[in-house]
Amino acid sequence: MISRLPVRPRHCDAQAMVHAVRYYEFFEDAxxxxxxxxxxxxxxxxxGADLVIRASGCxxxxxxxxxxxxxxxxxxxxxGTTSLSMTFTVRRDAGELVAVGTxxxxxxxxxxxxxxxxxxx
Incomplete structure (x- = not known):
């Protein structure tokens, strides 16, 4: 599945680039x-189920x-039996690889x- 998510001012640092920790918000939305x-x-x-995060990386x-x-x-x-690992591949619209999260x-x-x-x- 591919989610299209815009970069908003709240995601960015003073240089108008996405701050490193904000990628996790994109992963969660996706x-x-x-x-x-x-x-x-x-x-x-x-x-009756819920999910908790065991590990993450970017x-x-x-x-x-x-x-x-x-x-x-x-x-x-x-x-697995009790766990699910996801990979999130983030690309700019033109297809350039931006980040990969797990x-x-x-x-x-x-x-x-x-x-x-x-x-x-």
């Missing part, structure tokens, strides 16, 4: 879009700037690790 195609976060919660390749529209591709890179989510129920629901497998 993940929620990906999850939405599978029934959404509300469905996950209705099924490799920066080129700066994104104010006014850019970023295409963020979300794809599972590993699906986040591993663990499914929990009542605060304890639990099997991934079918919607995430």
């Amino acid at each position: 993940f929620l879009d990906w999850l939405g195609e599978r029934g959404g976060y509300d469905r996950l919660r209705r099924e 490799e920066h390749h080129a700066p994104a700037r104010l006014g850019d529209v970023l295409a963020v591709q979300s794809a599972p890179s590993r699906v 986040i591993t989510y663990v499914c929990v129920r009542d605060g304890r690790p639990s099997a991934l629901p079918p919607m995430l497998r």
